[in-house]
Amino acid sequence: MRSRPTIVDVAARAGVSKSLVSLALRGDDGVSPATRERILAAADELGYRSNALARALRQHRTMLLGVVVGSLDNPYHTEVVESVERAAERHGLSVLLAHGARRAGRMAARLDALGDLDVDGLVVVSSWADPELLQAAARRAPVAMVGRSLEPVAGIDSVNNDDERGAALAVGHLVAAGHERIAHLTSSRRPAGLARRAGYEHAMASHGLDRHVRVIERGRDEPAGPGLDAALADGCSAVFARNDVEAFDALDHAWDRGIDVPAGLAVVGYDDSALALRARPRLTSVHQPRAEMGALAVELLRERWAGRTADRHEVLTPRLVVRASA
Amino acid sequence: MRSRPTIVDVAARAGVSKSLVSLALRGDDGVSPATRERILAAADELGYRSNALARALRQHRTMLLGVVVGSLDNPYHTEVVESVERAAERHGLSVLLAHGARRAGRMAARLDALGDLDVDGLVVVSSWADPELLQAAARRAPVAMVGRSLEPVAGIDSVNNDDERGAALAVGHLVAAGHERIAHLTSSRRPAGLARRAGYEHAMASHGLDRHVRVIERGRDEPAGPGLDAALADGCSAVFARNDVEAFDALDHAWDRGIDVPAGLAVVGYDDSALALRARPRLTSVHQPRAEMGALAVELLRERWAGRTADRHEVLTPRLVVRASA
DNA sequence: CACGAACTCTGGAACGTTCCAGATCATGAG
DNA sequence: CTCATGATCTGGAACGTTCCAGAGTTCGTG
Structure with missing residues (x-):
């Protein structure tokens, strides 16, 4: 593997200075058409490829x-x-x-x-x-x-x-479908999660459903099951999950319990990731662009x-x- | 944003040559403990960070x-x-x-x-x-x-x-569970897909099931449904899918048709990716390390x-x- | 006390490019 | 014929490192 040709090799072959090779390769228009041609041909014959590292060092980008x-x-x-x-x-x-x-x-x-x-x-x-x-x-x-x-x-x-707005869309959709006891499933205390949770709470309030606000919190690797079961026992009919992964968990749990989705439990996710299409039934989800x-x-x-x-x-x-x- | 300090700045501050700074920073042991100390302190005070680009240019790596x-x-x-x-x-x-x-x-x-x-x-x-x-x-x-x-x-x-071997594991498992009419679902003509298919065919033959070999081929974005339905109609009770994505498709189709998995249709995937755990029921799959x-x-x-x-x-x-x- | 062997340290070249100031040359105006 | 102008080209410095050959110092040994 002979070492990679440099601009100097090209210059030698084309019979010009390395500076001119540099200009020609970069398409500067102070190079006469004839020599440009010659330089490009030489570069081509040698299989010259510019060294991005050297350029970066010199140009500071x-x-x-x-x-x-x-x-x-x-x-x-x-x-x-x-x-x-x-x-x-x-x-x-x-x-x-x-x-x-x-x-x-x-x-x-x-x-x-x-x-x-x-x-x-x-x-x-x-x-x-x-x-x-x-x-x-x-x-x-x-x-x-x-x-x-x-x-x-x-x-x-x-x-x-806009996480708050996305949450409002989800809650609005569920309310329009007749749900009142809508729970929120989340395992996140990070800003996006908190914003979605706040959006959920505000939206519930704006629909006059404050009293049905119910947040199912769980630790990062805890199962969603217990919280969901408790909510279901209390008559909860829908879940707005913090993201598609958690929505998937909710669907899984429903599947395990033999609960029909959406009849027995409606589920809305967040992100509209590839998971949403993989879910069965396919997941209604808030789409982020x-x-x-x-x-x-x-x-x-x-x-x-x-x-x-x-x-x-x-x-x-x-x-x-x-x-x-x- | 003042420009990043270099090895020369550190040298000036520590009162040594740039070469020695280079040696000290790289932990060369021809540097006396005292000066090394001084150099490291200077580097620290200036917030010096080495320039990987320059190093790469010089070292050719x-x-x-x-x-x-x-x-x-x-x-x-x-x-x-x-x-x-x-x-x-x-x-x-x-x-x-x-x-x-x-x-x-x-x-x-x-x-x-x-x-x-x-x-x-x-x-x-x-x-x-x-x-x-x-x-x-x-x-x-x-x-x-x-x-x-x-x-x-x-x-x-x-x-x-070893795709052939993986395929044999899948087929072997299904055969042991009593399946005979085992189909292979694939949408790939790439080498891995072809190898798994070949492995499937050989394994079927080695179990004396040549006559039940049935490959459900489909185009890259074609649904798996029609081929699966036809296979099911012919008494097929299990599918070995080319990968987890395709296995997922098979599970989906079963879900859509109300077919119980594994009772009505057993499914084995390949890759044992995160999808396998997301599937319902959870997917039996050939694990690649x-x-x-x-x-x-x-x-x-x-x-x-x-x-x-x-x-x-x-x-x-x-x-x-x-x-x-x- | 002289001398070589460590031990420390240094200056300059090199990596492959771009940038800069200026050199060369033909051209056309005066 | 002279000179400014523009077009084309060039040499060397610079980017921030590492590498190399060697310089200076110290120290132990005979």
């Missing part, structure tokens, strides 16, 4: 985008990551992926590693992140967060959907590169996708 | 691992990617992810982009890849493929599970870096995980 994601096991996350990668590619950026950044310690380590690689920007896809960590990272490169922090973090752009969210995050970073200094916090509007489960 | 994956929508793929990332991290490598490389054109583009970034190695996670594309990429950096090509590709290491496969792929690359030139093709042994669906 790597065209690298760091993407930090809590985990890939929730399809919603992977779909956001895919949309970020797609948008990045459109702008000639490559994505560096770090997953498993649930714990703050690991997230810090991954952010540092990405920073050392001089990424031009960072997208954090997570339902939560330590504000200080984000700000530390933002001192190196602009950061856009897809997902919520408790409140806007100074210096960090964000893209979100994922593709748009990823693209928007990349756009926010590009604006930062262009010089924007004011923070932007984008909140997109979710919509309800009605299927068979409610 | 980026510590970057390119991971190319067909798509992230099959949980099996994401789990392999996660395991690769985990193994990479253990060795101080960062993962550059490119997804959506189903089409050869896109895969070529992504491989080129990763090559330009001078990745030290490539892991291709896909059920198929154009051998020439892989070999072209391997001219730049060693390539390990997780997944099958029709036959071993010269110069490319690979990690696989994903975590091991990702780690092994990284190990194969490391061996290449260490100088191995002979190809290695690792084939791991799958095992059957019995759950409720069969």
Whole structure:
């Protein structure tokens, strides 16, 4: 494996200076058509490929985008990551992926590693992140967060959907279908979860159903069964779950208990991830515009590169996708 | 945002040469304890972080691992990617992810982009890849493929599970449960799919059930229903699906038709991905040792870096995980 | 006391590119 | 014929590291 040809090799072959090769390859128009031709031909013959590293070192831009994601096991996350990668590619950026950044310690380590690689920007896809960590990272490169922090973090752009509104859509749909005792199933104390819960409570109140508010809380790895059974025993006829994964759990439990969905229990999820279509019956779910969210995050970073200094916090509007489960 | 301090700044502050700073930071033991102390303190005070780019340029190694994956929508793929990332991290490598490389054109583009970034190695996670594309990429950096090509590709290491054997496990289990008319559901013409199909056919033959071999083929986005119905009508009592996604489809269809699983139809999947646990009833599935496969792929690359030139093709042994669906 | 062997430390080249200031040359205006 | 102008091209510095050859100091030994 002979070592990769450089711009100098091309220059020698074309009989010009390395500087001119650089200009020609970058399409600068101070190069005469004839020599440009010659240079491109030489590059081609040698199989020259530019060294992105050297360019990055000199230009102070790597065209690298760091993407930090809590985990890939929730399809919603992977779909956001895919949309970020797609948008990045459109702008000639490559994505560096770090997953498993649930714990703050690991997230810090991954952010540092990405920073050392001089990424031009960072997208954090997570339902939560330590504000200080984000700000530390933002001192190196602009950061856009897809997902919520408790409140806007100074210096960090964000893209979100309106969780309260999404929750209201879900509750509204169930109320319209005649449900009154609507429970909320959640295992999250993170901002997105809390916002959906608050949205649920407000929506219940606005429909005059305060007295039927019932939140089924459980620990991260606790089963949903006991809480659901208790709610069912109290006449609860519908569940609005914090996300599709939890909705799936509710459907599973109904399946195990032989309860018909939606007749015996109506279920609405959140995210409208691939899971919603895999569920039986298919899951009615609040749709987050994922593709748009990823693209928007990349756009926010590009604006930062262009010089924007004011923070932007984008909140997109979710919509309800009605299927068979409610 | 003042520009990042460099090794030279640290040197100035500690009153030594940049070379010595470099040595001290890398833990070389030709540096006296006292000055090392002083240098580390200076680095700390300035908030120095090394520039991985400059190091990579000089050392001709980026510590970057390119991971190319067909798509992230099959949980099996994401789990392999996660395991690769985990193994990479253990060795101080960062993962550059490119997804959506189903089409050869896109895969070529992504491989080129990763090559330009001078990745030290490539892991291709896909059920198929154009051998020439892989070999072209391997001219730049060693390539390990997780997944099958029709036959071993010269110069490319690979990690696989033994699909034929896995298929035999599935069939064996169904036969032991008393099934004779066992169909195979597949929508794939890729090597892994073909191997599982062949394994199914051989296993059926070895149990003296040649006459009951029945392959339900369908197009990539065609429903599984019609083929399944026809098979059921002919007395088929079990299905061995090419992967969990297809098994899921079979369960769905059974659900839609009100057929009890496993009494009315036994279903066995392949991959034992997260989907298997999400299925109702829970899916009996052939387990591929994903975590091991990702780690092994990284190990194969490391061996290449260490100088191995002979190809290695690792084939791991799958095992059957019995759950409720069969 | 001289000398070589550690032990520490240093300056400059190199990695492959881009940037910058300027060199060269033909052209056309005065 | 001269000179400014624009078009085309060039050499060297710079990016932040690591590598290499060697310089200076200290110390033990004969």
